[in-house]
Amino acid sequence: MVGLPTVRSCSLPGLALLLALASATPDVTCTSRSLLQKHSDVGAAAGALQAAAYSAVDVAIVGAGYAGLSIARELQKANVSFRLFEARHRIGGRILDEDLNKQGKADDVIELGGQWLHDTHTGVLSLLKDLGFELYEPGQQLGSQKFPCGGNCPERVSTSRGWLNTSSMHGRMVVPMTMEESTAFEEALAAVTEDISNTPCTEPLSHPKAKLFDSLSYSAYLREYHKLDAFPNVYSKVADQCLEAEAAKNVSALHCLWKASCNGGLRTGSVQYRVRGGPQAPLQHLAAQLPHAALHLDAAVSAIKQSKEHRALKVLVTNTSEEVLARHVVLAGLPPRQILGIQFEPNLPEEVVQLLHGLSLGSIRKYSLVYKTPWWRAKGYSGSLRYVNYSLPSFDAQRCFDNSPYSGSHGVLTCMTTGDVNRGLESLSKEARFETLQAMVQEALGPPGKEDRSPRVVEKDWSEDARSGGANVFYSPGAFASSWPGTSKVFFHHLLDKSIWIAGADYSSTSHGYMDGAVRTGQAVAKLLVQKLRAS
Ligand SMILES: Cc1cc2nc3c(=O)[nH]c(=O)nc-3n(C[C@H](O)[C@H](O)[C@H](O)COP(=O)(O)OP(=O)(O)OC[C@H]3O[C@@H](n4cnc5c(N)ncnc54)[C@H](O)[C@@H]3O)c2cc1C
Known part of the structure; x- marks a missing residue:
């Protein structure tokens, strides 16, 4: 030019x-x-x-x-x-796919890096549409008839009362809570929403408490400032709204409020579509x-x-x-x-x-257990699980989900381990890491059938990737x-x-x-x- x-x-x-x-x-x-x-x-x-x-x-x-x-x-x-x-x-870059069968079939891939798209992601959605790429929602894969509950089986959540099923209310997954917890949850959500609306995207420092919120971690902001210390289940649910690949105790509260403000409010969920291929x-x-x-x-x-x-x-x-x-x-x-x-x-x-x-950059790993079959579906589970580590100061939540390829050639459970939990896993041997994650999955979903007792592992720790260093x-x-x-x-x-x-x-x-x-x-x-x- x-x-x-x-x-x-x-x-x-x-x-x-x-x-x-x-x-x-x-x-x-x-x-x-x-x-x-x-x-x-x-x-x-x-x-x-x-x-x-x-x-x-x-x-x-x-x-x-x-x-x-x-x-x-x-x-x-x-x-x-x-x-x-x-x-x-x-x-x-931070997008990397793995062909599970090494036969060059696009529908056999799983994602080791970035993966999910959402209706609000209009920039990338229109690019993919222009290029002729198809999107699909979990449960729409080939052989989706194998998904019980029309792809909406319950998620398993670890709470201070043990593993529980989520239920669906008005299309939203609801974590089971006591009456007292529900009240605390609604109050905390309203208070955080107000702080977000007072933190304009282009002028976040105009919030009268901007400096205070910046000095607090998101964890301290919720537990001490909004008094959620007495409600660990509520805390872990609200903390999850500032989805960073890092422990809430390491992230500035003002950063979370600002990010939510720029994105039009608290996270409504970024997990919606996968790209076919x-x-x-x-x-x-x-x-x-x-x-x-x-x-x-x-x-x-x-x-x-x-x-x-x-x-x-x-x-x-x-x-x-x-x-x-x-x-x-x-x-x-x-x-x-x-x-x-x-x-x-x-x-x-x-x-x-x-x-x-x-x-x-937040610490993150994608750890996939590749089974012959998606055995959890037969038990009536979606494969999604949210594990909250209550022994850590900020109760870090980790998630796993059904990440089977579009072709349905394997059943895949992928766990995203982040922050302090991921740093803990880094210090373990490969075998010990497998034992830890396999135990968590089985605690939540029960044991798999005989043919699925020895899954293959596909893992990628992005914190150790020299060109990315995290998520x-x-x-x-x-x-x-x-x-x-x-x-x-x-x-x-x-x-x-x-x-x-x-x-x-x-x-x-x-x-x-x-x-x-x-x-x-x-x-x-x-x-x-x-x-x-x-x-x-
Ligand atoms: C595990 C994981 C899960 C994620 N999940 C999601 C998700 O579900 N949905 C979502 O939307 N996003 C997700 N993300 C984030 C998403 O992957 C990234 O935001 C996005 O891919 C970043 O794109 P980018 O082009 O900005 O940067 P990058 O993809 O990082 O590209 C930067 C490129 O620059 C190159 N580079 C670096 N230094 C140099 C140099 N000196 N010279 C030349 N080249 C250089 C790097 O090699 C890299 O290829 C996830 C990320 C990870 C790691």
Whole structure:
């Protein structure tokens, strides 16, 4: 679209570019002329050029998850030149699917990372619709006749009175409570709802108690401020409304209130649809549509430097001698620690650095028990269970659910273990982890039949994944209020510094932490970039 002032846009891939330069093809203008003139010896020139060679594009996108690929799609539609750099050997980021039978059948996959979509996730839903991907609700899989209760069998919940069944009231799952608990629950919910409505999404610090709420963890806010300490079952139910992949005692209460405010109220449930073929498939589809040589895998960006000579940003990629000049760079979905690991020249603004230091990633693992059959259905259970660990200070709730593939080729129970519980599991051996989770499942659902006594395990601990480091970001107590200037700049303007942009689920005020947030911010940044490039 718009070329750089001193360099013409060049779309040759690295090796072809070097060969073209070594033979001094007059058509190639994307290298330094002075170097060409200095080195009469072709071999020496090629060596020197290898270090200096670069290509030039309008936009360099860093990260090929939902955010990065959404940006690429929009830029491609607008005919803007770009390169997409992904550090891993695969695309998808925190989206990863596993083919259970290794026969390449789309309907045999289960999700190891992001999975669920909801009607409120309109950004990602319309993208998937455009791409022709189907969604389905649990119970609608092939062979759904095997689901008793029309797919709405009770969930099992561990309470201080032992394991109980939930019941369904007005379409909502209801945790069994005593009269006293129900009253405490309604009162706490009303009080939290009022605090949320007094915490505007764009001005959360205007709540008169914003600083106090930021200093409290969500756990302390509920137990001490809203006096739920005497009602552990109620506490665990309300705490669940601020769904972070981290213990409530580690998350700022103001962060939870702000997030709920930006999303239109307390969580109504983000668990609704799965993508048929898995959520990684639409990304593979998008990647396959990209222009030739636009996507670079195994290409971790290590530095982004201002080049005064070219009035552009120089993007340095690890493991390759290629440098890319770009008018704009978008960091797409990189968790804070990954951004802080990149060398910026000049440095990022202080308020942005402070914000990135204040954001943490929750600890999360998906642990799937792959059985021959979904044996719990025959017992009249949905397979969903919520286990509250009452021995922990913040009664962390863990959940498992029926995650059988669409094809019905296996029965799969997937448990999401988070926060302190997950850190505890990390310290166990593989065998001990299996014993622990198997025991929890059997306590809730009873023993499986003979053929299902030795399930296969498929697990992914995202906290140990070097490029992700967890599920999604949250603010620790005390971090939100102090980093608000950086937050408002990043979350509402998507700008880190002049021509460095940011997108991704972690930096979205709407659908924060979800695939939808990644798509929305990606599309918003792409729109701003196209406008800017057209105007220049
Ligand atoms: C276990 C789990 C369960 C989840 N469940 C759900 C759910 O049910 N529903 C939902 O909507 N969301 C869920 N999420 C969250 C969802 O997966 C993420 O919000 C979303 O995928 C993030 O997309 P993104 O593009 O913003 O970031 P990412 O997917 O993380 O993409 C960022 C990319 O940048 C790359 N990268 C990092 N550093 C560099 C570098 N220096 N150079 C080049 N590339 C780099 C990374 O490798 C990665 O591919 C879940 C996440 C996890 C882990």
